Amino acid sequence: MIEVGKQAAAPANAPHDPYKFWDDYFAKHDESPKDLLETIYLLRQEKKDMDVEACLRGYLSHATAKSTTGKPRKAEATTWMYLMLAVAIENRKGSADEIKTILGFAAFVAARSKNPNDDLLSVADTLHRRGIYDKIGPAKLSAGDMIDQVTKAVPHRIEPLVLSVMVAQKTKDPVRMTSAMERILSLGWPGNDEQLRRDVRTQVDALAKSLKEEGRTKESEALLAKLNDEMTRDVYIRLSWEGVDDIDLIVDEPLGATAQLFKTPRTILGGAIVTNGFGKHPQEIYVCPRAFTGTYTVRIDKIFQPEKNPAHVANLEIITHEGMPDEKRENRVINLDKPEPYVFKLENGRRKEVLPYMAPTPTSIEARDNEPAAPKAQAAPANPEAPAAPKGAPIKPD
Secondary structure, three states: OOOHHHHHHOOOOOOOOHHHHHHHHHHHOOOOHHHHHHHHHHHHHOOOHHHHHHHHHHHHHHHOOOOOOOOOOOOOOOHHHHHHHHHHHHHOOOOHHHHHHHHHHHHHHHHHHOOHHHHHHHHHHHHHHOOOOOOEOOOOEOHHHHHHHHHHHOOOOOHHHHHHHHHHHHHOOHHHHHHHHHHHHOOOOOOOHHHHHHHHHHHHHHHHHHHHHOOOHHHHHHHHHHHHHHOOEEEEEEEEOOOOOEEEEEEEOHHHOEEEOOOEOEOOOOOEEEEOOEOOEOEEEEEEOOOOOEEEEEEEEEEEOOOOOOOOEEEEEEEEEEOOOOOEEEEEEEEOOOOOOEEEEEOOOOOOOOOOOOOOOOOOOOOOOOOOOOOOHHHOOOOOOOOOOOOOOOOOOO
């Protein structure tokens, strides 16, 4: 990493050309992405905005050039560098076309890395924030293309699905909205399930209204009909009681999976404990919108009960095929002094595939106004021949 103060080595009466300085520097120094990130941090601390852009351009120019020694190089072109360069250009009021070009390189490197989190999703989110939805860069990728790659790689994550809904809304794309809606509503989301379901309905209703106003009535009606179908759930279980007790709901699913709040809040079979009941919130909820056919066992675990006035009974509500013609409801009173497991069987479950395991992070479908933090430098793809950022004379602010 260069010491920022060493730039003062130029003659006092010579104008400082940061682009030439950094190009010359990286022509002689082979540095890692981590070193570059530290340098960029120092430049930003000293408010040397033009140097930030020049440093990134210089590094990328030489990091993407072929090695002349044949030895492995530390320098690598990574997605975060192009994203940060786009922000630097934006800060000096660079043109929209210039920013779009740089983001095209970011999309290319992200596609080569195949990293669904730090690379593909970051670029897709950046493109969405700037209203860029067409195919760009050497890889000819759009924000939607990258979202689809992420969704395929991590089908259990909410972030790409939320972003897909937002892109569908902006581009008035009922096909994308339908796909995202299906994926979100087919799972339970611990901590934020009901909010997500409300948000999906709001977004779909808004798009359907826009389509109808544009004369796309059939598409609007089909979208709303699909929403009603997807809002149905195969299994819904609610345990409620009176008091400040902390009582956990445990559901043993077919094929050996178990939904339990702190161990497996969502299982590979799609079931999830979406509401944690304790204190002033005396209810716990399990849902499996698309469930496997088979036997389910509901168990109760008493985590905490106060010495005074502990709850002695709880109400167990079980709904199968919720919102469908064959909906069935059961209500049972559970003796908490000696809780017994309750077993029921689900017929005609709609799930056919298991999920990869990951405890989901709750979120909601809302536009995010703040720029994401700089991605970690360690996420660099091994791609020394990625396209370089365009070089040229410094572009003065407008």
